[in-house]
Amino acid sequence: MSRTMRENSPMDLKPFLAGSAVIDSEHPNVRRLAESLRRKDELATVEAAYEVVRDQFPHSYDIGATEVSVSASDVIRHGHGICFAKAHLLAALLRANGIPAGLCYQKLARDDDGPAASCLHGFNAVWLYGSWRRLDPRGNKPSTQAPFDPNCERLAYTIDARRGESDYRDVLIEPLPCVLAALRGSRTVAELDRNLPPDRD
Helix, strand or coil: CEECCCCHHHHCCHHHHCCCCCCCCCCCCHHHHHHHHHHCHHHHHHHHHHHHHHCCCCEEEHHHHCCCCCHHHHHHHHHCCHHHHHHHHHHHHHHHCCCCCEEEEEEECCCCCCCCCCCEEEEEEEEEECECCCCCCCCCCCCCCCCCCCCCCCCCCCCCCCCCCCEEEEEEEECCCCHHHHHHCCCCHHHHHHHHCCCCC
C-alpha cells in the first residue's frame, strides 16, 4: 500500500506510525534507541534520529560487511545495513517517537560489473510542517553527502534521466516486495549485491 506525497494529508498518516515485522518499532532495542533520541521537539528528534542512522550505522558496502540486515532491529544488532535496511531503521525510530515516516525509492544506473544495468536505492520521507520531507540516511562519503536540512532536499544521489534513472515520488508504508525478497533471499552482502532489484517491479 502506498500514498503519493501529493495525496497524503494528516488524515492518512496513521499507517505511517504503525510497526511491522521489518519496521519493528516495538522491538526493545529499537525502542531503547528511539527513547535516547527523543528531544524537546519533533524537528530535533527527527534530526537526532537521522544523524544517528546516517553516521553510527555504516552502509554495509562501505565497511565490507558480510551480514545482511533486513529489519530495523537487524541493523542495530549487526551495526550496519545497506540503504534499504538503514531506511527501515530510521522509519522505525521515527514511528516509535510518534512521527509519521515512510519509505521512498530511486532507480539508479549501475557503474560496476553487477548483473543488472540498474538497481533500486532506498531512503525515507518524514511528515514535517504539513508535508512530506525526504531524507536519505545512506551514509556520508565524498560522493553521497546528505546533511540534515528539512527545508532543502538533500539526497545521496542526483538522478540522471539520460542514463535511465528515475525518482519515484511515492511514499510507501512498507518496503517493496522485491526489496524484501532480495534482502531475505541473500545470505551475504556480496550475494545481495548480485540480487539487488533493478526496478520496482
